[in-house]
Amino acid sequence: MTHTTGSAPDAPEGVDTEKPSAARMYDWYLGGDQNWAVDREFGRRVEAIFPLIKEVARQNRQFLGRVVRAALDAGFRQFLDIGSGVPTVGNVHEVVAENLPEGEEATVVYVDYEPVAAAHATLLLERHGATGWAAMVQEDLRNPENIFRDPTTRRLIDFRKPVCLLMVAVFQFVGDDDHPVDLVERYRRELAPGSWLALSHLACDEASPADQAAIREFVDAYVHTSNPAWLRDRSEVEPLFGDWPLIEPGLTHLPDWRPDRAPNPLEAKARPFWWCGVAEKPGR
Numbered sequence: 537m538t539h540t541t542g543s544a545p546d547a548p549e550g551v552d553t554e555k556p557s558a559a560r561m562y563d564w565y566l567g568g569d570q571n572w573a574v575d576r577e578f579g580r581r582v583e584a585i586f587p588l589i590k591e592v593a594r595q596n597r598q599f600l601g602r603v604v605r606a607a608l609d610a611g612f613r614q615f616l617d618i619g620s621g622v623p624t625v626g627n628v629h630e631v632v633a634e635n636l637p638e639g640e641e642a643t644v645v646y647v648d649y650e651p652v653a654a655a656h657a658t659l660l661l662e663r664h665g666a667t668g669w670a671a672m673v674q675e676d677l678r679n680p681e682n683i684f685r686d687p688t689t690r691r692l693i694d695f696r697k698p699v700c701l702l703m704v705a706v707f708q709f710v711g712d713d714d715h716p717v718d719l720v721e722r723y724r725r726e727l728a729p730g731s732w733l734a735l736s737h738l739a740c741d742e743a744s745p746a747d748q749a750a751i752r753e754f755v756d757a758y759v760h761t762s763n764p765a766w767l768r769d770r771s772e773v774e775p776l777f778g779d780w781p782l783i784e785p786g787l788t789h790l791p792d793w794r795p796d797r798a799p800n801p802l803e804a805k806a807r808p809f810w811w812c813g814v815a816e817k818p819g820r
C-alpha cells in the first residue's frame with residue numbers, strides 16, 4: 537500500500553519521510569526520483585562537505601555493471617544482490633538481460649531493508665515483466681539466515697550451484713558491533729565452491745589529508761540519518777573476503793577493477809575513496 541506526499545514519489549506505508557535514508561539519498565546522488573525533500577536536503581549538505589559524492593556513487597554502479605558482465609562471461613547464472621538500493625539505471629537484472637547469451641536463463645534476487653527500495657524494485661520488476669526470474673526480498677542483511685530461508689530466495693537460487701554474491705557500497709553501513717567479518721562469513725559458508733563475492737567499501741586511507749578530513753566530516757553527517765556510516769581502511773576491508781582468494785586484479789580502487797576505459801579527471805580524483813574486489817570460493 538502507498539500514499540503520496542505532495543510531488544514526492546509514492547511512499548510505502550510506514551516509511552519515515554521525515555528522516556533521510558541512505559537508499560533514497562543514494563538514489564538522489566545517481567539522478568533518480570525516488571527521494572523526498574528531506575533526502576535531497578541532506579544529500580546537498582553531504583555534497584557541500586564532499587563534492588565527489590555523486591561521482592563515487594556512479595563509480596560503484598559502474599563497478600557493479602562490470603562485475604555482473606564478468607560473472608556472466610565466467611558462466612554465472614545466479615545473482616544475489618545484498619543492499620541493492622532503490623533501483624536505478626544499470627540494475628543487475630538489466631545488465632543480465634542485456635548480456636545473457638541468447639537462449640540462456642539467469643535469476644536475480646535483490647535484498648534491501650528499506651521499504652522504498654523494496655517497493656520500487658518490485659514495481660520495476662513487474663513493469664519489466666521480469667518477476668519470473670528476478671525478485672526483491674525485503675530483509676535486514678544482518679539476518680542472513682532469513683534471506684537464505686526466504687521462499688523467494690529459494691524459488692530463484694539453487695545454492696548447490698555457484699552464486700555471484702554482490703555487496704556493493706553497503707558494508708560501510710554495518711558497524712563494528714555487528715561484526716562485519718563474521719557476518720560476511722555467514723553468507724560465504726552457504727555458497728557453493730566457485731561462487732563469487734563482489735564487495736566495495738568506503739575508505740580514505742590513500743586520500744590526501746584534506747580529503748580525509750572531508751570524508752570524515754561526511755561520515756559524521758550520516759549519524760543523523762537512518763544509516764550511520766563507517767570508514768574502513770584496506771587492512772579492515774581485506775578480511776571481509778575471508779579465505780576466498782581475490783581474482784584479478786585483486787583489491788583495487790573502483791576505476792581500477794577491470795576498467796573498460798581510462799578514467800576522466802573527475803573519476804581519477806574520486807579514485808581513493810573506495811576499495812573493491814571480487815573473490816572466488818575455492819574447491820570447485
Ligand SMILES: C[S@@+](CC[C@H](N)C(=O)[O-])C[C@H]1O[C@@H](n2cnc3c(N)ncnc32)[C@H](O)[C@@H]1O
Binds near residue numbers: 559621653709
Ligand atoms: C549506498 S546504497 C548501495 C546500493 C547498491 N548496492 C549500489 O551499489 O548501487 C546502500 C544500500 O544498502 C541498504 N542497507 C544498508 N544497511 C542495510 C541492512 N542492514 N540491511 C539491508 N540493506 C541495508 C540501504 O538501504 C541502501 O539501499
